[in-house]
Amino acid sequence: MKVHLRKKKLKSGKTSLYIEYYKGHTTNSKGKVVPLRDFEYLELYLITSPETAAEQRKNKEQLELAQQILAIRKAEVYQGKFKIQNNHKGKVSFLDFYEQKKEERYQTKGNYDNWDAAQKHLERYCPKHMTFNEVDVEFIKGFKKYLDTVAVTKSQKKLSQNTKHTYFNKFKACLNAAFDEGYLKENLIKKVKGFSMGESTREYLTYDELQRLSQTLCKIPLLKRAFIFSALTGIRWSDVNKLKWSEVRDEGMDDSGNPTFRIVFQQKKTEGVEYLYISQQARDLLGERKDSKQRVFKGLRYSAHMNLQLLRWCMAAGITKHITFHSARHTNAVLLLENGADIYTVSKRLGHKEIRTTEIYAKIIDKKMKEAAYLVPNLNIE
Structure with missing residues (x-):
């Protein structure tokens, strides 16, 4: 220039x-x-x-x-x-700059919710009028310690390892951007190690458990249909909830004379468009076709009452695991892998952007394979 x-x-x-x-x-x-x-x-x-x-x-x-x-x-x-620090930029409020970076994610839909959630903790930790001239390594270490020892969720529980990892990464991305744009003369975030990613437990149902659940009465039939549909297709709660009849395609018979059904929808989380074939049984769960603009699972909504009814339904089926609606998606992934689907196909069906996300389910299958080695009783060998 x-x-x-x-x-x-x-x-x-x-x-x-x-x-x-x-x-x-x-x-x-x-x-x-x-x-x-x-x-x-x-x-x-x-x-x-x-x-x-x-x-x-x-x-x-x-x-x-x-x-x-x-x-x-x-x-x-x-x-x-x-990349020399601008004295004027050094006087800019750190929280104002973070707000700016967060809003940029809103425009591009890039993890906006995580940036927003992390901001709430930053505002509790960071003085309101703190400028970049005051940002130092101790400030960064202090926020890490805050996340680790002070920060709590809305239900007053300590943050999980992965939540701490996520929130600190947003803080880190903000500081990296500040350095790149001349608000900091040194990239201080490189001097502080972040949180490692924890391995989360993905609760799922076995085939027998899903079968028992399917045969058990649920107080909210709509919830039952939606949950089993998710278990058969792997679709997230957000996408099941907003699914419209215009996105359900009854495509007639294939070359073998079998009926084919597909749903074409935009994932709410990733905004990627998915073309997903579903089984006859999954299609039957949707019921009779209605107006194209109408939601398929009209009346379904996320609430504490709905979650409670899901748990009660599971208990009635003799299932003591802590099952959430998202467990249906995990169930679908595990059942596909257990029944011979390759990991690439499973990844595509789930709409994962990276294969490593799907590999977590493969580890579950490996664990089950190891457990199976001890299912056969010991022999009396002489």
């Missing part, structure tokens, strides 16, 4: 002083080269044809002031290019 002081003669007879930022050029749709420029009008003016000593002195003062502003602007460009 090149920065120049420019002059423009006005109709009033005065000459306006402004700064031009030249950012190179581009080519428009007609193939014409177009320069890329920004302008900063200084509201400083020269008398075009000074006649008195006073007017000449006034012009000199205005021009000197414009030159000083030009020098500052050139320094700011230099600081941005070579």
Whole structure:
């Protein structure tokens, strides 16, 4: 970028002083080269044809002031290019900057909810008017300690290892961005080790448990249909809840004479469009087709009452595991792998962006294989 002081003669007879930022050029749709420029009008003016000593002195003062502003602007460009901390940026509020970075994620849908949740803890820990000039290693270590020993959930429970990992990573991303944009002269976050990722327990139902659940009365039939549908398809609660009839495709018979059904929907979590074939039994759970704009599971909603009824339904089926609606998705992944589906297919059906996310389920299967080695009773060998 090149920065120049420019002059423009006005109709009033005065000459306006402004700064031009030249950012190179581009080519428009007609193939014409177009320069890329920004302008900063200084509201400083020269008398075009000074006649008195006073007017000449006034012009000199205005021009000197414009030159000083030009020098500052050139320094700011230099600081941005070579990542030198800008003194003005050092006075920016850390929490205001975090808010800005969070809102950028809202525009791109990039983990906005996690950024928002982490912000609530940052606001409890960080002084409201703290600036980047005050950010140091002790501040960073202090937030890590806060997450580890002080922070609690809405239900007043300590944060899980993975939650601490997630929140600290958002804090880390904010500080990395601050360094890249010249708010910090040193990337301090590199001096503090974050939280390691914990291995979470993924509760799921075995085939026998799912069978028992299917044959057990549930106080809310709609909940039962939705949960079993999720277990048969692997679709998340959020996508089951918002599923509309326009997204359900009855595609007729395939070459073998079997009916084919598919749902085409946009995942709420990843915003990726999924084309998912479902079984006849899964389609039957949806019931008769209704208006295309209507929700398939109309009346289903997330609530403490619904969660309680899910647990009571499981208990009635003799299942003592702590089952949530998301357990249905875990159940689908495990059942697919146990019945011969390869991990790539399972990953695609679940809509995972990375295969390593699906590999967690493969570890569950390996554990079951090891347990199976001891199912056969010991022999009396002589």
